[in-house]
Structures are given as C-alpha cells and as structure tokens.
Amino acid sequence: MNWTWLHKFASPPHAYRLAGRLAPWFGWPAFLLIVAGLYGGLVLAPADYQQGDAFRILYVHAPSAWMSMFIYGTMAVAAAIGLIWRIKLAHAVAAASAPVGAWFTFLALTTGAVWGKPMWGTWWVWDARLTSELILLFLYAGLIALRASIDDRDRADRASAVLAIVGVVNLPIIHYSVYWWNTLHQGATITKLGKPSITGEMLWPLLTMMIAFTLYYGGVLMLRLRAEILRRERDASWLQKELAA
Amino acid sequence: MNLAEFLAMGKYGAFVWPCIVLTCAVLIWNVIAARRLHSEARRQAVRRLEIGRGRP
Numbered sequence: 001m002n003w004t005w006l007h008k009f010a011s012p013p014h015a016y017r018l019a020g021r022l023a024p025w026f027g028w029p030a031f032l033l034i035v036a037g038l039y040g041g042l043v044l045a046p047a048d049y050q051q052g053d054a055f056r057i058l059y060v061h062a063p064s065a066w067m068s069m070f071i072y073g074t075m076a077v078a079a080a081i082g083l084i085w086r087i088k089l090a091h092a093v094a095a096a097s098a099p100v101g102a103w104f105t106f107l108a109l110t111t112g113a114v115w116g117k118p119m120w121g122t123w124w125v126w127d128a129r130l131t132s133e134l135i136l137l138f139l140y141a142g143l144i145a146l147r148a149s150i151d152d153r154d155r156a157d158r159a160s161a162v163l164a165i166v167g168v169v170n171l172p173i174i175h176y177s178v179y180w181w182n183t184l185h186q187g188a189t190i191t192k193l194g195k196p197s198i199t200g201e202m203l204w205p206l207l208t209m210m211i212a213f214t215l216y217y218g219g220v221l222m223l224r225l226r227a228e229i230l231r232r233e234r235d236a237s238w239l240q241k242e243l244a245a
Numbered sequence: 246m247n248l249a250e251f252l253a254m255g256k257y258g259a260f261v262w263p264c265i266v267l268t269c270a271v272l273i274w275n276v277i278a279a280r281r282l283h284s285e286a287r288r289q290a291v292r293r294l295e296i297g298r299g300r301p
Contacts, residue, residue, distance in 0.1 A: 027276075033266035034272070038265070042251075042265070043251070047255060051290075052256070053255035053257045053258075053260065053261060054254075054255070054257040054260055056254065056257075056261050057260065057261055057264045060264050060265060060268040061264070064268065099275075100275060103271055103275055106271070107267070107268055107271055110264075110267060111264040111267065111268065113261050114263060114264050114288060115260065115264070116258055117260065118260050155285040157261045216272060217263040219276075220275050220276060220279050221281035222282075223276070223280060223282070223283055224282060226283050226286075227279070227283040227286040227287075228286075228287070230283070230286035230287055230289075230290045231286050231289070231290075232295070233290070239290060239294065239298075240294055243287065243290055243291050243294060
C-alpha cells in the first residue's frame, strides 16, 4: 500500500495550512448548532415531569461530559500514533487537545454540581461517577504539568504519551460507573443499543449540542494545532515563506 | 410564556442560568485563548527567523 499520502498529510507545512483552512468549517457550524441546540433545549423542550426546568442543565452538562471523554480518547489515540510511528504531528495534536479537554471536564463537573444541589440536595458526593470524572480532570492537569515540566520536546512528547495511554483505563470506569456501583447519578440517557430514555422533543436539542461541541473542539483544535506546529518547527524553509506572506 | 417566566425556569433559574452562562463563557474564552496562542507563536517564530538571519 502506498503511504505517501499519510506522510504528506502529517507534514507540518501541509497540516499547518490545512488546519487554517478547516478551522472556520468547524467553527461556524458549531456556533450555529449551539444557538439552535440552546434554543431547542431552553425554549422548545417541555419541562421534565420530575425535575421541572432544572433538567435543562442537561443540555450543557451532558455534552461537556461527552467531550471530556471524547477528547481524552482522541488525545490518547494521537499519543499512541506518535509513540508507535513517531509522527510528530500526532504528538502536536495530543498537546493541543489536553487544555480543551481539561476545560470540558471542568464544565462537566461544575454544571453537574450546580444540577446536583437542587436535585440531590448536595453539590458533591464521592460516588463513582463523580469521583472518576474528577480523576479525569487530574489526569488532564497531570498531562499539562508533565509537558510543561520537561524542556526537551521529544522527551516531553514521549512521557506525556505514556501517561495519556495509561489514563485511558479511566474512560470505561467513568462510563460504566453508574452500572457497576450504587450511585446518585442517573444512568445513560442515550445508548447505542436500545431506545433512548428521553422523548424526541428533549432528545434533538441534546444531540444537536453534542454534535456542536464536537465540531467546536475540532475548530479550537485546528487553531491550537497551528500554534503548536509553529512552536515545534525551527528554521524550516516553509516557515520563512509562510511567515513572509 | 412570558420573559419573566422563561427567566425564572420554574424555580430553578438560579441553577440553570449560571450553568448556561458559565458554559458559554468557557467556550468563548477557549476560542480567544487559542487565537492568542497562535498569534503569539507566529510572533515568536518571526523573531526566531530574524535572529537566525542575523537581524536582531
């Protein structure tokens, strides 16, 4: 099989220009879908029969929680590709993803706490779902700190890749925690197998927000990846041409 | 439904709105931060190249 396309794709100048072209194609649809999703969730969806209007926090909480795990998974795959095939662009993707993932984890935890107060009567409980999500935040923080603490870029890439891959074990724990242990946290609203436990009027804004947040991550990743490529490239001739323009 | 009712969110307005506002603020901040990061990296790269060419 001919792999030249992959090497072209992973070459810094190509990736730098491609990321620049792709960023608005992620960003604008994300923006429009967030507006539509929030309108659907806050205005059109009916109030929940048990939770009243408090359930509307779902529309920012669940997509944030989804992103906290999706970004971690993406980052770990990128880190593994970087480690195994020594593709530097993959390490750059992992480095650019970590802060965005950390922010989404922070959002999932804080919006969850604010939702927990009126529904459970407490901001926080040390149950499996909440604790494993908090560990995810610590993993992100650890990855960012580890990368910042090693001056040599290649060593920093390898060390944080190993930590990112080891941390993947936390993802199924977060996902299945609500089934494996007794927990205050409700079970999954949408599952791949079986019907969603939510009516269509409430479901479409949720799916819209999840797609919107995924696209948003794509857009921010493109911007951060460009910065990461610029920082990693030294004295490359393409850089001189690119920056002169 | 009037605006006051909408803002009240049943009796949960004090919980729903901070979540929405916080999420939007974080999303906007991340775009600003990423754009700043890129322009800063670009400035540094230009500087590096100028120093490399012997023009401080």
